[in-house]
Amino acid sequence: MRAVVLVGGFGTRLRPLTLATPKQMLPIVDRPMIERVIGSLAAHGVSEAVLSLGYRPDAFVDAYPTGRCAGVDLHYAVEPEPLDTAGAVRFAARSAGIDETFVVVNGDVLTDLDVSILWKLHHERGAEGTIALTPVDDPSRYGVVDTDDDGRVRAFIEKPPPGTAPTNWINAGTYVLEPSVVDRIDDGRKVSIERETFPAMVDDARLYAVGSEAYWVDAGTPSTYLQVQLDLIDGVRGDPEVGLHPSAQVADGADVTHSVVMAGASVEAGAVVRDAVVMPGARVAAGARVTASLVGPGATVGAGAIVDELSVLGDDVVVEPAAELHAVHMP
Numbered sequence: 001m002r003a004v005v006l007v008g009g010f011g012t013r014l015r016p017l018t019l020a021t022p023k024q025m026l027p028i029v030d031r032p033m034i035e036r037v038i039g040s041l042a043a044h045g046v047s048e049a050v051l052s053l054g055y056r057p058d059a060f061v062d063a064y065p066t067g068r069c070a071g072v073d074l075h076y077a078v079e080p081e082p083l084d085t086a087g088a089v090r091f092a093a094r095s096a097g098i099d100e101t102f103v104v105v106n107g108d109v110l111t112d113l114d115v116s117i118l119w120k121l122h123h124e125r126g127a128e129g130t131i132a133l134t135p136v137d138d139p140s141r142y143g144v145v146d147t148d149d150d151g152r153v154r155a156f157i158e159k160p161p162p163g164t165a166p167t168n169w170i171n172a173g174t175y176v177l178e179p180s181v182v183d184r185i186d187d188g189r190k191v192s193i194e195r196e197t198f199p200a201m202v203d204d205a206r207l208y209a210v211g212s213e214a215y216w217v218d219a220g221t222p223s224t225y226l227q228v229q230l231d232l233i234d235g236v237r238g239d240p241e242v243g244l245h246p247s248a249q250v251a252d253g254a255d256v257t258h259s260v261v262m263a264g265a266s267v268e269a270g271a272v273v274r275d276a277v278v279m280p281g282a283r284v285a286a287g288a289r290v291t292a293s294l295v296g297p298g299a300t301v302g303a304g305a306i307v308d309e310l311s312v313l314g315d316d317v318v319v320e321p322a323a324e325l326h327a328v329h330m331p
Contacts, residue, residue: 001045001119002100004092005037007107008054008079013221016314016331017296022056023220024107025063027279029232029241029260032063033219037107039070044115046103050075052092054082086193089177090185099179106173110228112215112237113174121210122176125151128206129181129198132174134216138162143171143194145209153207156198169211173218222294222312229260229277248278265295268303282313285321293325 011018017026024034038049049072051060057078067074077095079088089104101122103115113132122130131153133145140162146155147169157165171194184200185191201207215237219228233243243260250256253269260277267273268286276290281298284290288301291308295301299313302321309327313319317330 001103002048002050002096002098003041003046003103003105004050004052004089004096004098005034005041005105005107006052006085006088007034007060008052008082008088009108010055011108011220014225014312016312016317016329017225017294019314019331020056021315022059025056025059026225027262028110028219029229029243030245030262033110034060034107035070036110037105038072040111041103041105041115042070042072044119046072046115048073048075048096050077050092050096050098051107052077052079052088054079054088082190084190084192086185086191086197087189089193090182090187090191093179093182098182101176101178104175104177106218108218108220109173110215110217110219111172111174113172113212114214115174115176117212118174118176118210121151122208125208127176127208128178128204129201130176130208130210131198132172133169133209133211134172135168135211135213136170137168139165139168139170143198145169145171147209147211151208151210152205153198153202153209156194156202156207158192158194169209172212172216222310226275226277226292226294226310230258230275233258233260254284271301288319 007024011023025032075096077092144157144165146166147153217224217228219225232241245263247263248261249266251269254267255272257274259273262280264281265278267284270287271284272289275292278295279297282295283300285303287304289306293307293311296313296315298316301319304322305319306324311325312329
């Protein structure tokens with residue numbers, strides 16, 4: 001089984017953490033996001049992943065110089081220019097010579113979806129494309145998918161106005177596609193799979209969907225990037241993971257509660273870190289308070305400073321002693 005993993009975006013929603021680092025190379029507790037995405041695919045039989053790259057492709061190549069990640073062979077497909085979702089799938093599939101049924105996943109989605117079931121149902125139905133669905137409270141931010149009783153897609157509605165969606169089941173960003181889908185996508189221009197390719201397949205009655213209530217989070221925003229890490233240490237996705245890295249330093253008298261403190265980070269005496277993520281090499285100085293926020297790699301929260309309300313500190317940012325940041329992104 002081969003998979004195309006879409007990792008070419010600029011990660012604008014996660015700035016400033018993504019100013020120098022691709023979103024999928026940001027750490028989730030103890031390893032880059034991309035390793036968790038590919039590891040999940042490997043668990044369901046994927047043996048080769050084609051990374052559809054755009055922004056900072058060197059970060060991926062440098063991280064996996066042997067061309068292996070989470071036990072899966074990697075193929076790098078670097079877009080010459082942004083081609084949108086369908087254009088990226090076409091470019092990656094052509095680059096890797098994919099000519100059989102394949103999987104497509106969004107590289108910023110962390111999920112426990114059973115890709116094997118999706119694959120099986122796709123073939124049983126003789127579908128040209130099968131997409132995974134997940135339920136959400138507010139479908140207006142997503143691609144809403146309306147199906148009949150057999151799972152055939154009747155309508156694909158991208159980001160409907162609030163209150164107008166026919167269902168709360170949305171596109172979960174995992175697809176099983178036949179190579180004929182690639183032939184549907186124009187070469188040399190931006191093409192959206194959600195706005196062009198899938199609606200055309202609906203018109204031809206060739207698109208199916210499978211709903212799942214498995215764990216699913218789009219980790220591409222500060223709030224969800226924080227959430228997926230706290231979920232892991234809470235045991236939401238299995239055995240709880242350890243939030244405190246062995247090389248992190250937490251002084252006596254520091255209060256670290258329900259948080260992730262990554263490699264080489266330090267929390268000094270009297271500091272409080274709650275419901276937060278302190279990334280590699282960052283420092284929370286004596287008496288500082290970090291709550292429900294993200295402290296980027298190498299950043300420093302000065303003595304007695306307050307960082308809260310989902311503030312986000314970028315790489316090597318320095319918060320002056322006694323400063324107060326409430327819902328602030330720096331820079």
